[in-house]
Amino acid sequence: MVSLEKIVHLAQGCNLESLGPEFNPHKDKLNVLGAGTKYDVCTSSWRPDMPGVCHSFNQDGRCISLFKTLFTNYCTHQCNYCQNAANSINRSQVFSYTPEELAQLTLSLYRLNYVEGLFLSSGAGKDEDLIMDKIIETARLLRLKYGFSGYIHLKILPGASFSHVRETMELADRVSINLEATSASHLEAMCPTKDFSCDILQRQKFIRDLMTTVPLPAGQTTQLVIGASNASDAEIFQRMLYEYIELKMKRTYYSAFSPQQGTPFEFKEAQPLWREHRLYQTDWLYRIYRFSPNEIKLAFDENGYLGNFDPKMIIAKKRIDLPLDPNNSSYKELLHVPGIGPKSARRILAFRKMKQITRREQLSRLGVRITKAEPFLKINGWKNTTLDRWSS
Numbered sequence: 001m002v003s004l005e006k007i008v009h010l011a012q013g014c015n016l017e018s019l020g021p022e023f024n025p026h027k028d029k030l031n032v033l034g035a036g037t038k039y040d041v042c043t044s045s046w047r048p049d050m051p052g053v054c055h056s057f058n059q060d061g062r063c064i065s066l067f068k069t070l071f072t073n074y075c076t077h078q079c080n081y082c083q084n085a086a087n088s089i090n091r092s093q094v095f096s097y098t099p100e101e102l103a104q105l106t107l108s109l110y111r112l113n114y115v116e117g118l119f120l121s122s123g124a125g126k127d128e129d130l131i132m133d134k135i136i137e138t139a140r141l142l143r144l145k146y147g148f149s150g151y152i153h154l155k156i157l158p159g160a161s162f163s164h165v166r167e168t169m170e171l172a173d174r175v176s177i178n179l180e181a182t183s184a185s186h187l188e189a190m191c192p193t194k195d196f197s198c199d200i201l202q203r204q205k206f207i208r209d210l211m212t213t214v215p216l217p218a219g220q221t222t223q224l225v226i227g228a229s230n231a232s233d234a235e236i237f238q239r240m241l242y243e244y245i246e247l248k249m250k251r252t253y254y255s256a257f258s259p260q261q262g263t264p265f266e267f268k269e270a271q272p273l274w275r276e277h278r279l280y281q282t283d284w285l286y287r288i289y290r291f292s293p294n295e296i297k298l299a300f301d302e303n304g305y306l307g308n309f310d311p312k313m314i315i316a317k318k319r320i321d322l323p324l325d326p327n328n329s330s331y332k333e334l335l336h337v338p339g340i341g342p343k344s345a346r347r348i349l350a351f352r353k354m355k356q357i358t359r360r361e362q363l364s365r366l367g368v369r370i371t372k373a374e375p376f377l378k379i380n381g382w383k384n385t386t387l388d389r390w391s392s
């Protein structure tokens with residue numbers, strides 16, 4: 001795993017003038033711009049101890065490491081949870097890259113196999129159009145001047161012009177624009193300087209429509225900050241459905257709110273990570289397991305919250321009346337059993353073409369998580385636990 005020190009060392013090797021001649025200014029700049037992406041979670045991991053590197057999945061589903069950074073941490077927006085916001089009294093020193101130095105740094109990391117691509121986000125700067133120009137210029141240098149064939153994920157700033165949206169799509173594998181909130185009123189409470197419908201939804205629609213003519217291999221993604229507004233999990237789920245169905249989103253990411261010093265939301269309650277995790281599980285049930293929205297809604301309580309419980313288990317307890325025989329259940333039925341995923345369901349179907357399933361060990365070897373699955377399964381009369389135990 002590449003460390004910040006290695007990145008700094010490379011930056012020095014690149015003779016990047018705007019980074020300054022000393023070690024510490026290099027480190028500060030890389031650190032601040034790397035850490036500034038904290039709430040951009042259109043990737044699968046982010047380590048606060050390691051600003052600069054994250055993991056994501058490319059269009060083939062392969063996990064790749066990316067150099068993740070802001071272009072600049074200067075921002076005129078007033079997101080009440082962000083330390084880079086204009087209304088934060090704890091703003092860091094302002095840093096920006098130039099397109100050339102960021103392109104060179106990415107290239108150096110890529111050539112040394114430290115990363116396989118770039119995830120470039122940014123504050124809005126003083127002029128959003130200018131920052132979009134620079135983001136595009138960085139990608140253009142990488143692709144056209146340096147022949148970079150690695151992965152590029154570019155963030156599109158709220159309110160970006162149609163031509164900027166098109167240009168980013170022509171250079172990137174993936175683009176994203178942060179949704180942040182589930183509705184205009186929730187966004188108003190979180191960030192009054194952004195217009196939900198015009199600055200964000202309209203831009204997401206530009207991307208969706210342009211995708212019919214501009215290839216975007218890894219598609220469009222977005223992210224929501226969880227708990228910075230009082231949107232319930234059910235509202236978040238509803239918004240997630242809209243993003244997938246209407247806007248053809250490839251992925252929706254969720255980031256649990258954590259209060260930052262000096263911001264208007266400094267004293268707001270932090271959200272537990274399990275909330276983020278449970279939302280990802282419902283997202284997974286919808287996208288991968290193909291559960292219907294109405295089935296998934298069974299996992300929410302009467303106030304629209306998930307609670308810290310496995311949503312698939314809750315749905316199973318409400319939907320599976322009698323234990324299923326894995327020897328004659330359909331793929332769809334098997335997928336509804338906790339402890340059975342798409343891979344183990346497919347293995348069960350293949351296995352039972354050759355022999356009967358008569359023992360729990362067989363299921364275990366096929367990848368079934370027996371302790372979760374057994375209350376919902378019955379094999380040749382064998383039933384280890386009754387459903388009564390689970391509903392009591």
Ligand code: SF4
Pocket residue numbers: 039075076077078079082083084085086122123124191
């Ligand atoms: S747009 Fe909002 S979240 Fe992004 S850098 Fe600006 S203030 Fe922070």
